[in-house]
Amino acid sequence: MQFESKLVPVLREAVTVIQAVLFKRIRLNLSEEYPGKDSVYINRLCGAVVNELFGTLSTDPVFAGFYVENHDRIQMELSTVASAADDLRIPLTDALRIQFLCDSLEGIDSGSVLMRAERLGILLVDRKVPLPKTFMDLVRRVGVAHNLLQPSAFANEDDTAGAR
Numbered sequence: 060m061q062f063e064s065k066l067v068p069v070l071r072e073a074v075t076v077i078q079a080v081l082f083k084r085i086r087l088n089l090s091e092e093y094p095g096k097d098s099v100y101i102n103r104l105c106g107a108v109v110n111e112l113f114g115t116l117s118t119d120p121v122f123a124g125f126y127v128e129n130h131d132r133i134q135m136e137l138s139t140v141a142s143a144a145d146d147l148r149i150p151l152t153d154a155l156r157i158q159f160l161c162d163s164l165e166g167i168d169s170g171s172v173l174m175r176a177e178r179l180g181i182l183l184v185d186r187k188v189p190l191p192k193t194f195m196d197l198v199r200r201v202g203v204a205h206n207l208l209q210p211s212a213f214a215n216e217d218d219t220a221g222a223r
Contacts (some may be wrong), residue, residue, distance in 0.1 A: 066191060067145045067161045067164055067165065069195075069204060070157050070160070070161050070195075071158070071161055071193060072114065073154075073157070073194060073195055073198040074113075074157055074161075074201045076198050076201070076207055076208065077147075077151060077153075077154035077198060077201065078109050078113060078154070079111050079205075079207050080201055080202070080205045080207060081140070081144060081147060081151065082105050082106065082109050082149065083162055083207075084143065084147060085104075085105040085108055085109065085136070085140070085143070085144070085204060086101055086102065086105045087134070088143050089104055089215055092109070098137065099180050103125045103129075103131070104129065104132065104133065104136065105121065106122070106127060107122070107126050107129065107133045108133055109135045110138065111133055111134075111137050111151065111182070112137060112155075112172075112175075112176065112179075113154075113155065113158060113164055113172065114153075114169055114171070114172035114175075125207050127215065136170045137179065138179060139181065140181055141180035141181045142180075144208045147201075148181060148182075148183055149183065149197070150198070150201045151176070152176075152182050152183040152186050153179070153186070153189045153193075153194050153197060154198075155172060155173055155176050155181075156173070156184060156188050156189065157191075157194050158172070159173055160188070164178065166201075191200050
């Protein structure tokens with residue numbers, strides 16, 4: 060149980076990296092799609108789409124109000140994620156599945172999140188569920204490629220992993 064208690068927060072943080080990558084991609088697309096909207100609106104819309112996909116809705120009154128006011132637009136943008144971020148479907152699939160695993164370990168049923176992602180064409184059903192190390196390696200590569208993680212932070216990690 061001690062292993063799980065240390066692993067789950069690390070995996071959740073890795074899921075957050077993939078969410079940030081998706082946020083950046085959506086923000087780029089929406090900035091072009093809605094040139095008349097300010098950056099605050101675009102950022103809130105992006106955040107709402109990512110939160111909706113991962114089933115993590117905000118309870119903050121400002122964001123909850125934004126969600127209610129823009130529900131239809133959020134749903135519309137969510138329906139375009141599979142095509143707008145086709146190259147991110149593998150990391151998104153793995154992140155959604157790892158989130159489900161973490162939720163399950165904590166007694167949370169988030170199966171509906173996976174089913175929705177499948178209906179939206181985001182979840183790659185035939186892809187195997189990643190092992191934690193495989194997922195962390197993927198997150199490192201994707202995070203570095205999207206300038207969210209520094210490659211130097213992982214340079215010696217493999218060298219020290221065997222010494223533990």
